Amino acid sequence: MFYDRAKIYVKGGDGGNGIVAFRREKYIPEGGPCGGDGGKGGNVIIEADEGLRTLIDFKYRQHYKGERGQHGQGKGMHGKKGTDLTMRVPLGTVVRDAETGELVADIVSQGQKVIVAKGGRGGRGNTRFVSSNNRVPDFAENGEPGRERWLILELKLLADVGLVGFPNAGKSTLISRVSAAKPKIADYPFTTLSPNLGMVRVGEGESFVWADIPGLIEGAHTGAGLGHHFLRHLERTKVLIHVVDISEQPDRTPWEDFAIINQELKAYKEDLSHRPQIVAANKMDLPGGEERLLEFKDKIGPGYEVFPISAVTGKGLEPLIQRALELVRTAEKEIPAPVETEIRQVKVIPQERFKISRNDAGFFVVSGEEVEKHVAMTDFNNDAAVRRLQRIFKVMGLDQALREKGAKAGDVIQISSLEFDFAD
Incomplete structure (x- = not known):
């Protein structure tokens, strides 16, 4: 089952308590303080795991807590630090604070780790409070509580190419034809209810990732037909392949479908309308395909590359794949190189203490x-x-x-x- 959104509660472990203790050794009748500090609480950490593809683990467990630090002991012995709790998430996971909406982390690289809830500091034992005015302090600190909050996890698939189009346009058939992905395929709308990833291999040692995004409908940018859940998976794609059903439809035309989907992409995020996009005119094996293809090209104008294909028979797929690969290579080269961070002056604005x-x-x-x-x-x-x-x-x-x-x-x-x- 594919889950791409979850809400979880995280809490860092509480720090262990410091203790009050005094030396009681033979021949030392008035021994000084020797209470040890408590151990620090364990952190709650999120770690990227490229082997995961869904957030399903967080559906069945919602609360995550770091281990509490151990309490201090006599003879100046400090408590042991609490064990960190590490949660593994797929690449492409965005972590936000549920209350403020603040971005906590964007998980994009294998092994990336982010502390989302820090453990509390261990309390100081009475040894720490010795001063010239108080040689035998008889108090200690409790451990500091760990930080706690609710988080929203959202998965945005990391794919080179995203397939978009109306329901039943043939996206799932296409991805099953060019990769090892096995999505559910049937002749009714909304067969695909979750994104599917497929690895497309081109020649020796060269490949890229396709993502089959469930069919969009008019109003998707407002959430219609789970539009928001589907559209966010396109945000990280480098290239879009717009799959259009070129066959005869009783109530709509291919060019109308094309215009509606592009309008939804632009309304959801302006950047998507500027993403490299090629058109896969699908179902060319059906009668009347050539005539409707010519009319389709005339209606949408010369601004798009159109590749006539049949996902069922495999006809025309090779030129489409090669062109997609070229666009992916170009997009990767155009990613700006990281620049050195400018030196910035930071002005500290004191906050009210209470x-x-x-x-x-x-x-x-x-x-x-x-x-x-x-x-x-x-x-x-x-x-x-x-x-x-x-x-x-x-x-x-x-x-x-x-x-x-x-x-x-x-x-x-x-x-x-x-x-x-x-x-x-």
Whole structure:
């Protein structure tokens, strides 16, 4: 089964907790702190695998999490790093953030790896907090939570040549004739419901990839007939072969079909209308083919190369394949060479460290990545750790900002899922 779109949840592993520990060795009655750090959480990684052709694995499993880092131990021993989780996807997969639509990764080369959810930092043990003012710290940090988010995976086939045309124009028969692909073929519209890839071999050691795109209909660029799902597979093709049914149709003509499909390509993405395109006038083995071919060429004008073929008998396929190969070679040469990146000046714009708002219950709601991280990494069962969090908030200016917003003693302050009483 072919699946070219999936929505998944990814979460990096949480960092392990640092611990509070002290040396208890013979002849050392007042040993110092020796609590080790927690291990870093495992990342969630996407890796390209050219052996895959579909996103079907993500239909049956939607949640992916990196392993949590191990907690620190006494005698200064640090916790082990959590194991990374690697997900393999086909070449041509585009990864986007489901909430913002931001492009996370474009997977185009074998072995390419992208971290899509970082594991959290391990919490520091009490050894890390020794200072001239505090020789025996009795607190440690919890591990930082791993990053979590929903992602959209979309597969855009990587093919040299894309076959386009109306349903039942003969695209599947054509690709089965020139490659080892075995698509479903039948005499009714929308036989092909998913793209098919085929390797076309030309001579000794030379080949290119064809993609049979399911038949398009009028309105495809708006999503009609699953148009969006099919059209995106053409975005990476170098050359288009427009397969036209040249046989007699009761309610439409070949040149009308040709014009409609080209209009849909242009409406979906302007760039597709400028892609090299040749025409395969199919079903020339049927009666009246020669007459309709002449009329077809006259209607569409001299701007297109037309190759009369019969996908069923194989007649005319060799010139079509050779011309497609020439266009693919030309397109590859015209791909611009990478240029050195210009030196750019980056201006850092400081962001607010936190935001304060009021909810319907009258609580003061404090949000912000830095504040929420400090809360998540605090052990609220340890009084010393809580006092440290209070000092951090004071240095950040959170206490003063709450007063300026009107907070008074006894008011409820909400940070993440926790609630605190404001004490002035």
